[in-house]
Amino acid sequence: MRSSRRTIFLVVLILLACGCLGMLFGQKITGASDNEIRDDLRTFSSVYDVVEQNYAEPVSADKAIYNGAIPGMLRVLDPHSNFFDPKQYALLREEQRGKYYGVGMQVGPRNNKVIVIAPFAGAPAYRAGIRPGDVIIAVDGKPTDNMSTSDVADLLKGPKGTTVRIAVIREGSEKPLEFSVIRDEIPRYSVDVHFMIRPGIGYMHVSGFQETTEHEVQEALDQMGDLKGLILDLRQNPGGLLSEGVGVADKFLKKGQVIVSHHGRSSPEKIYRAPHGNNGRDYPLVVLVNRGTASAAEIVSGAIQDHDRGLIAGETTFGKGLVQTVYPLSENTGLALTTAHYYTPSGRLIQREYAGVSLYDYYYNPADNDNNANKEVKLTDSGRTVYGGGGITPDVKIAPQKGNPFQDRLLIKYAFFNFSKHYMALHHTVDKGFNVDDAVMQEFRKFLDEQKIAFNEAELKDNDEWIRGNIKAELFVNQFGAQEGLRVHAETDPMVLKGLDLLPQAKQLADNARKTIAEKSAGTATASGAKVAANQNQ
Incomplete structure (x- = not known):
């Protein structure tokens, strides 16, 4: 009976969507159109019943309706009309509001594990001492083995003021570390x-x-x-x-x-x-x-x-x-x-x-x-x-700068992210005046060897500035949070540097536009005045 009620509800959703489609296409949903819609809904219900009773495997109503029928109907209209199931709709509203409740860190997959990409500066995870590269092995005692990134992220979220226990493995630590973190409101800064x-x-x-x-x-x-x-x-x-x-x-x-x-x-x-x-x-x-x-x-x-x-x-x-x-x-x-x-x-x-x-x-x-x-x-x-x-x-x-095979190799292997973990485990800290000198580059060479990431001296020389910038950015993310890493990247971004060069041209564009618009306005005013004078002379 419960399954039957759910199916009826899902069919009602289809009816609502069909009503919207009728409005979109300018159809008048009366008389024959009502009959057509009822016939279509009966057909849909019949097809669904046959599928549910006879398909080779059990049928998930959510999958069939939420991921199939409704999105399929909307796709024939345009690429941007979309249906949101409860989880997707909650995420949409979270993004629109620009905030959520949790510990404040970005997590992602690495080698079949979920790791910390970056805690947000000032957020509970950052204050607790969680660092980029920490491997999350349990949340509130639940092992994260075989969990997806979104599964772990859901466990980390919760009501403001509640406590979540996060167990991690960190490079350089002999045993797992456990943090008790109090959830708070986390802004999603745009x-x-x-x-x-x-x-x-x-x-x-x-x-x-x-x-x-x-x-x-x-x-x-x-x-x-x-x-x-x-x-x-x-x-x-x-x-x-x-x-x-x-x-x-x-x-x-x-x-x-x-x-x-x-x-x-x-x-x-x-x-x-x-x-x-x-x-x-x-x-x-x-x-x-x-x-x-x-x-x-x-x-x-x-x-x-x-x-x-x-x-x-x-x-x-x-x-x-x-x-x-x-x-x-x-x-x-x-x-x-x-x-x-x-x-x-x-x-x-x-x-x-x-x-x-x-x-x-x-x-x-x-x-x-x-x-x-x-x-x-x-x-x-x-x-x-x-x-x-x-x-x-x-x-x-401005054409986007394309990476070369050596750069792609380092990024695919997460060389900079992993090196920052390694470097911080040895040196513990960097300050805002830190720059990647030759000693750091030598450590990076040694790290690439240990990780069996192939390179030669010519590749290091040709990509020297790019390598130093990426090392510094990852270390700043580790020490100061994601925003400082973004700042380092922006300072060396070729398109940003080109934008700086274009500022005089932008000024000239605006100045010329103001002059042209003023001249047009003056010309219009003069023409209007002449027309009035001519009418008066008549």
Whole structure:
């Protein structure tokens, strides 16, 4: 009986989704349409009953419905409409809120074990003394053998103020270590690193757009003070909440400027304007983007580009111009349904083509979006040409730096991560003034030999700067937390360094745009005045 009730509930979910589809396609769900839906639901129920009773193995209703029927139905619409089962929906809300309750550390798989990648600076795990590289062997007495990373992560989470016991194996320790850690609220920072990369020049990386992002960006700008230039890094930013994208763009535009507009079949056009503006802080701005820059991150990039506020540099972005509305459903599930298209201030729809493209190819093998021959042409405020479709085309293209076989070998073997564990076991600490000198490089050579990672002196010489940067970054993660490691990486990132070189060009772009717009306004005013005078003479 319980199974029957559950099946009925799942079929009701299908009905709800079908109703949404009817709205999307503009069908009038009355009369014959009602009969058609009832017939389709009866057919679905019959098929499910046959499968449940006769399939060679027991059938999981969750797998058949949550992972099969509903997602399959949504996939025929577009790649971004999606159904969330209870666990997925809880994770979505956690990401949107920008916080969770746990111990505050990133864990991951290594050699069939779950290890600590990095504790977050100041979090309970960090304060307790848990370090990167610690192998988690038990949580609250439960051995982690054969557990997945997500299983271990779930055990580490729990109500604020509760205690969790974590047993680890650490290199250099003869026996396992056990930590009693009190869970706390852990923020998921979307501004994961910001600092003054040069005198007067700020750097900020925004990893996503959640409920706290606008506030985090404002705090970062306030902390950096009177800026003479800014590198805004939106690489690998998959987007998030539209409202937060609007709030971030507001920090860089003039009050009243259009940031984005959207409309769909059942929703009227809505235009979002900068509610506050940048209060005249027009410092040079370079925005770094790549193929992983999507959705709300493209809204910010598109608004800055269309208003000639800053220079967009890097690769053509992903190209997601669809807006999803998340509908909460029964039993803690949710439906993310595409309800509108969004347009940049110049009127560009940047959504890339998905008809006839597999879901895998859509996400992981994007077509060449750099050919502008057949793209929609629009103009920025100053009259520069920009293109719709297939993402945001950067003003300055910067090809991503590709690794060589030696670099790939070190990364695949986790050479830097493992060396940092080894180094800290011997030396125990590093300070903020630490740099990778020849003595450290000699230790690294010896470590590679011990780990049987092949190398020759020519490879070490040719990759010397890259190696030193990665060693320092991993040691800083170990000693000071993940944010300091990200800072070290940013300081030596070739694209970030190129962005610094582009700041004068960004200033020239904005200055020229202001001049052009002023001249156009003056010309319009003169023409209007002449027309009035002519009318009076008549």
